[in-house]
Amino acid sequence: MSMDANNLLVVDQDDDFVAKAKELFDGRLPVARSIEEASSTVESGGVRMVLLGPSYNGEDAMDQIRSLHNQDPGLILMLIAEEVTADVLRQGMRAGVSDVIEAPLDEAKIEAAIEQFAHDVLKRKVVTPTGEPARDKGGRIITIMSAKGGSGKTVLATNTALLLSRVADKKVVLVDADLQFGDVCLVLQLEPRFTMVNASHELHHLDGELLDSLLTEHPSGLKVLAAPLEPAFADDITTAGLMQMLDVLKENYDYVVVDTASMLDELILSLIEKSDDILMLVDMDMPSVKNAKLALETLRLLKFSTSNVRLVMNRSNSKAKLDNKEIEGALKMQIAAAIPSDAMVAASVNEGRPVVETDPKSKVAKGFESVAELIAGKIPEHTAKSGLFGRK
Ligand SMILES: Nc1ncnc2c1ncn2[C@@H]1O[C@H](COP(=O)(O)OP(=O)(O)OP(=O)(O)O)[C@@H](O)[C@H]1O
Numbered sequence: 001m002s003m004d005a006n007n008l009l010v011v012d013q014d015d016d017f018v019a020k021a022k023e024l025f026d027g028r029l030p031v032a033r034s035i036e037e038a039s040s041t042v043e044s045g046g047v048r049m050v051l052l053g054p055s056y057n058g059e060d061a062m063d064q065i066r067s068l069h070n071q072d073p074g075l076i077l078m079l080i081a082e083e084v085t086a087d088v089l090r091q092g093m094r095a096g097v098s099d100v101i102e103a104p105l106d107e108a109k110i111e112a113a114i115e116q117f118a119h120d121v122l123k124r125k126v127v128t129p130t131g132e133p134a135r136d137k138g139g140r141i142i143t144i145m146s147a148k149g150g151s152g153k154t155v156l157a158t159n160t161a162l163l164l165s166r167v168a169d170k171k172v173v174l175v176d177a178d179l180q181f182g183d184v185c186l187v188l189q190l191e192p193r194f195t196m197v198n199a200s201h202e203l204h205h206l207d208g209e210l211l212d213s214l215l216t217e218h219p220s221g222l223k224v225l226a227a228p229l230e231p232a233f234a235d236d237i238t239t240a241g242l243m244q245m246l247d248v249l250k251e252n253y254d255y256v257v258v259d260t261a262s263m264l265d266e267l268i269l270s271l272i273e274k275s276d277d278i279l280m281l282v283d284m285d286m287p288s289v290k291n292a293k294l295a296l297e298t299l300r301l302l303k304f305s306t307s308n309v310r311l312v313m314n315r316s317n318s319k320a321k322l323d324n325k326e327i328e329g330a331l332k333m334q335i336a337a338a339i340p341s342d343a344m345v346a347a348s349v350n351e352g353r354p355v356v357e358t359d360p361k362s363k364v365a366k367g368f369e370s371v372a373e374l375i376a377g378k379i380p381e382h383t384a385k386s387g388l389f390g391r392k
């Protein structure tokens, strides 16, 4: 991306700051003294990046920044802060800011910011503000993601949710956020009467009771919020709507497990922002590791914290076994759990009977258990909610 001073716009109320910024570009830099003025400059075209000065660091300025972002979501907004704190970063992200640069501003910093965004395909995928920050009161949201399709997310999500529902006094709901091709219900042999499409039509008065009536119950007691039944209905589900459903579920459930599609899109970014735990599933092959690396780097670039991401390896005993240390080095993250490969898994998917129920002693089931234990500590043994020897 080539960018010159004409594509930039500096906005601040402080004379000193504006004067110094102009100096950097020999006085050729367009400036605005208020967001309103910036907004009309943007309106007239040509502006690609807006540098918001320290006047706009406070929480009360975020609404104004957001209005600028909404006016043109493709605009790259950079906030210049006296001090880059976690709060400024978080508030900035919510308002649509792409990055926060520490004051004082200099040419190198502006150039670095432009560079970073020039090669970043995701530069325009700024997360839409979605309300409450993660990790507030209520249950835990556990999102299962992978950077490559078919890596076993749905198998992991269903088995982990079943294991978590064994923990005494814990209520668990599994949300199928693979909006187009969700198959949680298929894998659990459930026929939903309602799906999240119904919930999406009731958002204005959605509460715990109403949402509960739209869930589907598995014989084990696990509840499921089903994905749309047809890909075309996926359009009915907005990111904000789904986030609202999760907020409601969180109030009544201890664990909200979310299965996703393998896409690094606005939905997954919002889910990551909202989740307490993220299980990043990686298959034991090169393309999977490569994609996981790209996904993690993108998250880091977008200033998402990866501290609550746990790495889970699938098919860890496969023939093309990669070296664990190499994977950890490439992903800059420790492997937290591993699930071996077993033909039994494919059969369990076809029959709609998860292995943690049919073969709780198998190595695969133990693998799923090690994942559930990352979330909930020791998982009780499979007892006869559905027959001593598994569901028949
Ligand atoms: N540990 C395993 N051992 C053997 N087979 C496995 C294992 N994990 C997953 N599979 C097989 O891989 C296939 C894909 O798994 P799954 O549907 O869970 O992947 P996914 O990541 O949800 O895929 P998608 O991206 O399409 O949603 C399944 O049919 C299953 O049989």
Ligand SMILES: [Mg+2]
Pocket: 153, 154, 155, 178, 183, 260
């Ligand atoms: Mg799936």
